[in-house]
Amino acid sequence: MKKTKLLSLLLSCSMIAASLPLVASAERESYSDTAGHWAEASIDRWSEYGIVEGNDGRFEPDASITRGQMATILSNALGLSKTDKNPFTDVDSDAWYTPYVLRCYTAGIMQGDNGKANPDATITRQEAMVMLVRALGIEPIENPDLSAYSDMADIGDWAAPYVAAMILKGIVNGVSDTQLAPISSMTRASVMTVLDRAVVQYINAPGSYELNSQEGIVLVASGDVTLTGTTSANILITQAATDKKVTFDNAKVTGNVTVTAENAKVENNNSTLPEINVIKNENESSVATPAPAPTTQPTST
Numbered sequence: 123m124k125k126t127k128l129l130s131l132l133l134s135c136s137m138i139a140a141s142l143p144l145v146a147s148a149e150r151e152s153y154s155d156t157a158g159h160w161a162e163a164s165i166d167r168w169s170e171y172g173i174v175e176g177n178d179g180r181f182e183p184d185a186s187i188t189r190g191q192m193a194t195i196l197s198n199a200l201g202l203s204k205t206d207k208n209p210f211t212d213v214d215s216d217a218w219y220t221p222y223v224l225r226c227y228t229a230g231i232m233q234g235d236n237g238k239a240n241p242d243a244t245i246t247r248q249e250a251m252v253m254l255v256r257a258l259g260i261e262p263i264e265n266p267d268l269s270a271y272s273d274m275a276d277i278g279d280w281a282a283p284y285v286a287a288m289i290l291k292g293i294v295n296g297v298s299d300t301q302l303a304p305i306s307s308m309t310r311a312s313v314m315t316v317l318d319r320a321v322v323q324y325i326n327a328p329g330s331y332e333l334n335s336q337e338g339i340v341l342v343a344s345g346d347v348t349l350t351g352t353t354s355a356n357i358l359i360t361q362a363a364t365d366k367k368v369t370f371d372n373a374k375v376t377g378n379v380t381v382t383a384e385n386a387k388v389e390n391n392n393s394t395l396p397e398i399n400v401i402k403n404e405n406e407s408s409v410a411t412p413a414p415a416p417t418t419q420p421t422s423t
Contacts, residue, residue, distance in 0.1 A: 152179065153165070153169075153176050153179060153180060153181040154179050154180055155180045155181060155182065155183065156181050156183055159183050159311065160311070161183055161311035161312070161314055161315045163318070164311070164314040164315045164317070164318035165181055165183060165310075165311065165314050167314075167318060168199075168314050168317060168318070169181075171199075171324060171326060172198070172326075173195060173198045173199050174195060174198075174310075174314070181310065182310060183309065183310050183311035183314075184309050184310070184311060185309060185310055186244045186245075186307040186308065186309060186310075187244070187245055187250075187307075187308055187309065187310050187313055188241065188242055188243060188244055188245060189223075189232070189239065189240055189241050189242075189243055189244075189245045189249070190217075190218075190219030190222065190223060190239075190241030190242060191219070191245075191310075192245050192249075192250060192253060192308075192313065193219060193222040193223045193225070193226040193231075193232055193239075193241070193253075194219060194222040195313060195317070196226055196231055196253060196254075196257045197221075197222040197225045197226055198222075199257070199317065199321075199324075199341070199343065200229070200257060200341075200343055200360040200361060200362065201326065201343040201344070201360050201361055201362025202222075202225035202226065202228075202229055202360070202361050202362075203225065203361060203362075203364075204225065204228050204229070204361060205221065205224040205225055205228050206224065206227065206228040208220070208224055209227065209234070209237065210223070210227075210234055210237060210238055210239040211237050211238055212238045212239060212240065212241065213239050213241060217241070219241050223239050223241055226253070226257075227239070229256075229257075229361070229382070230256060231253050231256045231257045232253060244307045244308075245307070245308050246304065246305050246306065246307060246308065247294075247302070247303055247304050247305070247306055247307075247308050247312075248277060248278060248281040248284075248285055248302075248304035248305065249281070249308075250308040250312075250313065250316070251281065251284050251285050251288045251294060252280070252281050252284040252285075254288065254293075254316060254317070254320065255284040255287050255288060256284075258320055258321070258339055258341070258358060259339075259356070259358045259378075259380045259382075259399075260284075260287050260288070260291060260320075260339075261287060262283035262284050262286075262287050263283050263286035263287045263290060264283060266282050266283055266285070266286030266287075267286075268282060268285065268286060268289075268302070270300065271296060271300055271301060271302045272300045272301060273301050273302055273303065273304065274302070276302075276304050276305050277302065277304045278304075281304065285302065285304065288316075291320070292319070293316055293319045293320045294316055294319075319338075320338060320339050321338065321339050321340075321341045322334045322336045322337070322338035322339060322340065322355055323336075323338075323339075323340040323341070323355070324341050324343070325340070325341065325342045325343065325344055325347055326343040326344050326362070327344050328344055328345065328346035328347060329346075329347065329348070330347075330348040330349075330350065330371075331347065331348070331349055331350070332349075332350050332351040333349055333350065333351040333352065333353035333355070333357075333373060333375070334353060334355060335351070335352060335353050335354065335355075336353075336354075336355060337354050337355055337377075338355050338356075339355060339356050339357075339358055340353065340355045340356070340357045340358070341358050341360065342357060342358065342359045342360065342362075342363060342368060343360045343362040343363075344362050344363060344366075345362065345363040345364070345365070345366020345367060345368065345383070345386065346366050346367055347363070347367075347368050347369070348368075348369045348370075348371050349368065349369065349370050349371065349373050350370075350371050350372055350373050351373055351374075352373065352374040352375075352376075353373075353374075353375055353376070353377065354376045354377050355375075355377045356377040356378040356379075356380070357375060357377065357378070357379045357380070358380050358382070359379070359380065359381045359382065359383055359386060359388070360382055360383060361382055361383050361384075362383065363381075363383035363386045364383040364384045364385060364386060365383075365384070365385045365386070366383070366386060366387070367386070367387040367388075367389060368386060368387070368388050368389070369388075369389040369390075369391055370388070370389070370390050370391065370393035370395055371391040371392070371393065372391065372392050372393060373393040373394070373395070374393065374394045375393070375394070375395050375396060376396070377396070378396060378399060379395060379396055379397075379398045379399065380398075380399040380400075380401065381398060381399070381400045381401065382401045
């Protein structure tokens with residue numbers, strides 16, 4: 123596989139207490155430790171959206187992140203709300219991370235290991251990549267070739283298709299030209315940067331938006347949204363649009379459109395759309411349905 127050249131993500135093995143969760147904030151928090159940091163712009167972007175926050179005015183960008191914190195970030199970003207019965211023996215009902223872990227489990231993002239979610243454990247780079255690929259609807263690579271990396275033996279067979287997909291998309295790179303460091307810890311700053319690279323446009327409130335024309339992912343985490351313009355990006359309509367409407371108005375989409383929201387109405391007002399990949403249930407295979415036919419009056423699917 124031809125490896126995409128990008129700046130390497132900086133990693134740190136510093137630990138952060140699980141009592142300092144990354145949670146959504148109603149207001150943008152000003153951090154005392156991110157000015158001039160290499161991930162400052164990414165941290166600011168996702169903090170302004172209310173996806174993450176710091177603690178006592180600090181973000182601790184170079185601190186490691188736990189699996190429970192990772193579940194919190196993805197649950198917030200996707201607007202997840204559905205939960206199933208708790209299958210994990212190490213997730214207490216009253217822990218701060220429990221609703222986020224269970225939402226990610228229900229959505230098929232976090233599966234755990236031998237009945238355990240290990241929410242307080244530091245997440246590794248390969249674990250983070252697996253969760254991100256599942257969360258963002260990226261297609262894993264079958265029979266991946268990661269031989270360009272000298273530490274490919276450290277990549278789990280379960281993780282290799284997901285790691286390869288992230289590299290192919292240009293979302294992540296190794297810590298050097300020849301090393302992926304798959305079992306090294308992921309930092310808070312690194313997670314923000316990876317999310318920033320993957321999502322070229324984030325929509326989390328009702329309204330009308332012109333689609334970003336860049337390749338990448340347009341993440342629609344809201345209902346009652348109208349999309350216009352032309353894009354080659356892949357569009358993911360999340361659970362946050364359940365029972366609500368997303369309208370394509372004189373739009374042209376050459377990427378994929380995936381819907382994970384239940385009973386969402388995707389309406390086409392004189393737009394050119396691909397087949398829509400509707401995921402009926404997170405634990406079932408997705409199915410492709412024809413895009414709504416372009417009409418002057420929106421039609422639903």
